[in-house]
Amino acid sequence: MNVTVFNRELPGSVSEEIDIFVRGLSDFTVFQSPAFYNFYLSIPHYTPFYFIARNQPDRICGVLLAVIISEGNVFISFISSRCVVYGGPLVTDENGTLEVLLEALNKIAGRRALFTQFRNFKPWTDNQKDVFKKFGFLYRERLNLLVSTKSEQEVLSGMSSSRRRQIKKGIEAGVQFRSASSTEEVMQLYGLLAELYKLKVRKPLPDKNFFMTFYGQLVQQKQGAILLVFFDDALIGGAVCPVSVGSTLSELYICGLDEKYPQCYPSVMATWAALSYAADNALPEFDFMGLGKPEVKYGVRDFKLRFGGQVVNYGRFARRNYKILYAIAEIGYNILRSFKRV
Missing domain, CATH: 3.40.630.30 (Gcn5-related N-acetyltransferase (GNAT))
Structure with a gap:
């Protein structure tokens, strides 16, 4: 199994292939579609990454669309950076697909964003939650x-x-x-x-x-x-x-x-x-x-x-990629909110 990562315009044939794959799944969501990837590509301070997992016959078996969002100048940009995944990843039942996608995500988001967050649109099994935990993600309840x-x-x-x-x-x-x-x-x-x-x-x-x-x-x-x-x-x-x-x-x-x-x-x-x-x-x-x-x-x-x-209650998964900087940023954000600056 291999993972290809896109962060520029998708080739037409690849976009069509991904679209067919995601629409064929029972947990399809537009948030994981090529349309949303192209939408993110067009917005300043939004940097999307599309992770496409393929099995041995070179057929898609999983996709993960993540977007890194930031604001302000270079320093503020990093302090405010967060990687968000809405409703993903979308995977078939092949063993290891979730693992390879999370591993690929961490290699990129782990360096570019202060934290990574999955906003779940479906329940994950206990075994799947263990896979997230293996890659440093903590589960938190959200209604x-x-x-x-x-x-x-x-x-x-x-x-x-x-x-x-x-x-x-x-x-x-x-x-x-x-x-x-x-x-x-x-x-x-x-x-x-x-x-x-x-x-x-x-x-x-x-x-x-x-x-x-x-x-x-x-x-x-x-x-x-x-x-x-x-x-x-x-x-x-x-x-x-x-x-x-x-x-x-x-x-x-x-x-x-x-x-x-x-x-x-x-x-x-x-x-x-x-x-x-x-x-x-x-x-x-x-x-x-x-x-x-x-x-x-x-x-x-x-x-x-x-x-x-x-x-x-599908909850969320979150990973702090830079724990000390995250703590500092969180304190600063709460102070600004108390003064109604954000």
Whole structure:
């Protein structure tokens, strides 16, 4: 078995081969697809690496798409660097595929990123968890919420009665939602997100290039959706959602002007827009992309749970590639957050 690593444009034949492989798996996710690899390639401060494992007949038996994200100048760039894997790797049942992919990942990310993190979209077996542990990864519990979106009626019947009332009131108030139709609208939504992340979330938000490229590439390829919520022609909320065709709509970013338009329930309507989009576009599952740690109070969890669905605990794997620098960076980040600088 051998592993090939790509960090530049994929040859057309290779891209098609990978796409066929990942779409043929039951745990397919667009986050591990060539479309997302090309998306990352186009964004400043995002450096993707595509690891492709092949067995003896030279057929693909596993893929791992990782992206190293950083910010600022050379020093800040490294201190802020993190390698993130969403929903991967995707492997068949051949023995050793997971091992060779993790070994290859560590050789690159272990030198270029402060830490590496796997955000799991599925449960791993105890044996597979042992393989991650062998390569220095620790497992941490993380909750998530999955909602069945086979029909709008199913979605509505599964949520709380108060949430249904809010959606009804929002519609009666004149709230409308639709997909973004121009780059200008995408920039409007980015403005809302930037304000929210600055004042309330206080976590890093990708710059406008991320959202413009998401619209220009993934949305145009029907592998992404940007949904907007309006009241009296004013943009009051929206959602940015990757699309795993035939499978899942995922909530990557969402926002709403709840304080300014309380009668419209903007955040509720933005979420409803996404759930409705999934039901209307043959996407049988909506992924809320996180409910936080089980033992830690998390206000957003309460908001999401009222939409119904199934709570899962697929957890995350994390590896500190530079333990001392990671500890220093973590202290600095927490200090900045306490002063509302990030």
